[in-house]
Amino acid sequence: MNSTITENTINARVLRREDQTGDIAAFELAAADGSPLPAFEAGAHIDVILASGLIRQYSLSNAPGDSVYRLGILNDPNSRGGSRQIHESLREGSEVRISAPRNHFPLDPKARHSLLIGGGIGITPMIAMAYALKAADLSFELHYCCRSESRAAFLEELKREFGPRLLLHFDDAGDANLVDPKGLCQSAEAGTHLYVCGPTGFMDWVIEQAKAAGMPKGSIHFEYFSAEVETGGEAFEVVAAQSGVRVQVGADQTIAQALKAAGVKVEMYCEQGVCGSCICDVLEGIPDHRDHFLSEEEREDNDQIAPCCSRAQTPRLVLDI
Template sequence: MSDELKLVVARTRMLCADVREIVLDDPTGAILPSFPAGSHIAVEWFPGQRNSYSLTGPSVEPERYSISVRLDPAGRGGSRWAHELRVGDTVRISPPRSEFAPVATARHHLLLAGGIGVTPILSHVRAAVLWRRSFEVVYAHRSGAAPHLDEMSALCGDRLTVAESRERFWENVTPALARSPLGTHLYVCGPASMVDAVTAAATAAGWPSGRVHSEPFAAGAVTGGTAFTARLARSGIELAVASDISLLDALREHGAQVPSLCGRGVCGECRLTVRGGPVDHRDSYLTDDERDLGDSIMACVSRAAATHLELDL
């Protein structure tokens, strides 16, 4: 990351059994770059390996950055690395960036969070309070696993509804989708299944797609598809992409310099041009129209939908 920031761990704390908050400071005490609510940073946990985490703290001239990391025992190792950080350790990060920022002109903001998906929603709430925007929040979580609930309660007051079951979540979300005033924007972050269900419900309730914003905290599976061959059109080289490796990793093993930040199909950094072959889209970045064109792929999560894929590389 050529424009990386080098910060130090100032403090950490466990928010619940598997979620750790990590606070990062500039070693010189400088004010850090401001960012739009809903932004994330890419944290380098191993050379060439980065995970993206939402910023949860104040966004205007912040003195520090705060992230919350859920331990994923089945992950690649980034979350475990984060859970082992100690005060004083140096952490390399990208500058903040956002594909999930609030729309400042919205008449009302309906914010829906599921589990660790509360992290960007907390950032939205801070901005809404700061700028005195109209908003309400529904926060769904498992019993005993509600990171940042105290902060959300303090900031939101009676504008927060907490749901510890799917039934309770929909008891509140369904009428909210029906009653929200014209000009309301909907923001949802949580498991992909939750995001898909909320998006479908909003569409059925007549919400325009431009007023529905989502960020799944986990993209579709990187692996598990059929093995395929990726042909690099400029060089004529063909690469075998096994079912247990991502296209991005296969390209990097070959030496291709493909940029990437989030590794979740969210940021769009690893977008590649497709010259031929169908794509199994597993990202949450491309629009439906862009997917229908069939000329782009997010290399970190998406795969070929057949045995061959030709790339403009």
């Protein structure tokens, strides 16, 4: 498996920009030449390729079947610059290169009920999911968690489109208003699936609460778009099987950095183990998984690794790269 950016990028134009809050803007994109955009499913995201060379992933936040792609982007002061560049440079009429949609966060069609929990800007993929579930007349709840009502993007749209299926949880409204993932999962009917997106700490908490409530691992779905990762550890050897290059990965070096220094190219965009662009096959050795992309089942197989952040449990890894 190697989930790299598509070579055939799309030249898109910003049809509309709407500042939702002081730090969140919505961008509606269409193909610059007027041709139809590739269809997408709820949970999908696209890569945005900036003029500076930075590549960032953003969820599509509108209804599948729409003729445009809508992104909701937080101008995050703690980001590595991508969101700031987008907020500063993209206006109505601006052109930008994007990828076709990819979906690592799909809805499960077998779910009897869906709990959608979005924290902050993590609401964006949940909006597309809610539209898809509503169109299919399927049972769901959309829980929107935010610090305050003034920081909640798309709020009027969500109230209008989803009515009583929308539940709002604002931190400044008191503890009684906070979301209770454990309680939601414990009281949910059999066959319920949980979907969560948001800041790393929030997602980790929701996932652990769901597990504590006894929800099966296969019914808990999530997608990280940023994460703090610890990449340091004991030194080990990596062999790039396709070229025969052998490198020593130092204690404070990533596999990708060591390979790059030896002339081996590794496709890599997030550098945090969340986008999957660098995933490659493991031919020998046992990985020390530190990514947020592979599922628990995929990690247990130990036949894939994210070289941007993961390390080795064995003295040597042989990678199909």
